[in-house]
Amino acid sequence: MLLLPTGMVAPTQRTLPGFTLERPTSTVAAVAAGASPGAVYAQGCSDLIAQFREGLSCDTLVSLERVSSLGAIEWDGSTLEIGSGVDHHAGSRDALVRAALPGLAEGWGGIATERIRRRATLGGNLMARRTRYEMSVMLGALGAELDFETPQGPVTVSPAALWDRTEPPGGLLRAVRVVDVPQVWFGYERSMRPLLTVAAAVRADTVTMTVGSEYTRPFTVAAPLGTDPAELAAQLPDALGDAAGSTRYRRHVAGVLLRRLLERRTFEKGNPR
Ligand SMILES: Cc1cc2nc3c(=O)[nH]c(=O)nc-3n(C[C@H](O)[C@H](O)[C@H](O)COP(=O)(O)OP(=O)(O)OC[C@H]3O[C@@H](n4cnc5c(N)ncnc54)[C@H](O)[C@@H]3O)c2cc1C
Numbered sequence: 001m002l003l004l005p006t007g008m009v010a011p012t013q014r015t016l017p018g019f020t021l022e023r024p025t026s027t028v029a030a031v032a033a034g035a036s037p038g039a040v041y042a043q044g045c046s047d048l049i050a051q052f053r054e055g056l057s058c059d060t061l062v063s064l065e066r067v068s069s070l071g072a073i074e075w076d077g078s079t080l081e082i083g084s085g086v087d088h089h090a091g092s093r094d095a096l097v098r099a100a101l102p103g104l105a106e107g108w109g110g111i112a113t114e115r116i117r118r119r120a121t122l123g124g125n126l127m128a129r130r131t132r133y134e135m136s137v138m139l140g141a142l143g144a145e146l147d148f149e150t151p152q153g154p155v156t157v158s159p160a161a162l163w164d165r166t167e168p169p170g171g172l173l174r175a176v177r178v179v180d181v182p183q184v185w186f187g188y189e190r191s192m193r194p195l196l197t198v199a200a201a202v203r204a205d206t207v208t209m210t211v212g213s214e215y216t217r218p219f220t221v222a223a224p225l226g227t228d229p230a231e232l233a234a235q236l237p238d239a240l241g242d243a244a245g246s247t248r249y250r251r252h253v254a255g256v257l258l259r260r261l262l263e264r265r266t267f268e269k270g271n272p273r
Contacts, residue, residue, distance in 0.1 A: 017057045025066045027149050031172050033062045035151045041172065043070075043085055044119035047128040070123070070174065075100050080181050084123025084173040088112055091122060100181050107138050107188030107199070123173045129162050134197060136162055137212030138188055140220050141199035145177045163217035185268070187261040195245050198257040202265060207232065211254045215242045229262060230255035 022039075024030040034041055038059030042048050048056075064070055070085030075096040082091060091097060092109035111134050112120055125135040126146065136159045139146075146162075148155045148171035161167045178184070183203050190197040194214040201208045205225045209232055212218040221235040233255035240254075241247030 016052060019058050020060045022060055022062045023066050024062065024064075025068075027067055027069060027172060027174055030062060030064060030067050031149045031151060033060065034172055035170055036060055039170075041127070043121040043124045044087060044116075046116050046120040047124055047130070051128075064123075064172075072175075073097060078181060079177055079179050081175050081177045082122060083175050084126075085121050087119055087121050088117040088125075089114075092117075101142075101178065101184070101186055103186035103188060104138060104142070104178075107186075107190070108135070110188075110190060111135075122176060126159070126162060126176075127173055131212065131217055132194060132214045134188075134190065134193075134212060137197055137210050137218045138186075138199045139176060139178075140210035140218050141201040141208050142178050142184065142186055143201065143203075143208065145179070147174045147177060148172060149174050159218075160220065185265050187264055189257040189261055192253055192257065196240075196250055196253055196257075198254055198261065200258055200261040200265075202262075207258075207262070209233070209254070209258050211236060211240060211250070213240065213242070213250065214244060216240060228255075229258035233258060 022033040024033050033039060039062050040058040041062050041064055043064050064085055067085065070083040072083045073086060073094050073096050074081045080097065080100045082097065088108060088111060092105050098105040122135055125133045140159045144159060145156050146159060148157065148168050150168045150171040155168045155171060157167050185202040188197070188199045196211055196213040199210045202225060206222055207225050207227065208220060208222040210218050210220040216239060219236055219240055221232055223232045233251045236251050236254060238247050240250045
């Protein structure tokens with residue numbers, strides 16, 4: 001008999017425990033299938049493959065590929081709603097996203113590799129809950145709302161709930177929503193990745209900064225517009241530091257990158273697209 005202690009020997013396709021494949025075509029059917037014990041959702045599978053190698057097993061794999069509504073992007077002039085099944089390539093190039101939030105389109109357009117970008121989805125990026133993935137950093141600064149469908153009904157949470165683990169267990173992430181978009185300027189800096197990345201949103205007279213890093217969950221701080229970026233960065237919690245970079249150094253870098261983003265905003269305001 002072949003013994004495979006999880007975490008010591010990476011599983012291969014041959015050693016994967018069997019599972020049932022479900023292919024629902026509606027969110028209602030997907031929620032029902034996802035609610036069964038041992039069920040796992042699958043979109044582009046770019047992270048799921050790694051999870052299986054890390055020891056994940058499931059009784060039912062619920063493929064969301066045929067739930068076409070998850071691929072929708074909607075814009076009503078104020079609210080931008082992006083389905084969880086939108087892949088990085090399509091989402092970042094979408095005309096509605098580019099017109100409504102050019103900074104998000106640009107930031108989203110810079111993540112992952114070309115091959116991965118064409119199958120990896122927004123929903124998978126968020127729900128994999130890996131600190132090195134970037135969409136929760138961008139959406140955190142934007143104050144986005146994550147809409148879940150659950151057997152008990154719809155639930156809306158903030159991106160921070162993914163890390164606080166207060167999102168509905170087993171819920172299907174349906175879409176991500178950003179409200180009052182015309183009031184927002186957004187920019188994203190990933191030049192210091194993996195040390196840290198910085199997302200900044202300016203809404204009315206407030207600057208909101210979310211800082212992500214390889215090993216720690218994203219942190220969000222806010223202050224009135226005009227506050228010195230270094231002062232805002234000083235509000236980041238001590239937990240921002242890790243073995244790869246002290247809290248002091250990360251606060252310093254976050255302040256520098258925020259200043260760069262705010263300078264870009266000033267330039268863009270003077271040179272509207
Ligand atoms: C080579 C490589 C480079 C990468 N580089 C970057 C990078 O630079 N920046 C970055 O941010 N990311 C990067 N990634 C991560 C990539 O963005 C994610 O793997 C991808 O977005 C996951 O999406 P997916 O559709 O493949 O999800 P899947 O692998 O299908 O699923 C991931 C997780 O989400 C759950 N899930 C999926 N959809 C839903 C849903 N609708 N509701 C509830 N749960 C759901 C699944 O059950 C699973 O746990 C990289 C990945 C690879 C392989």
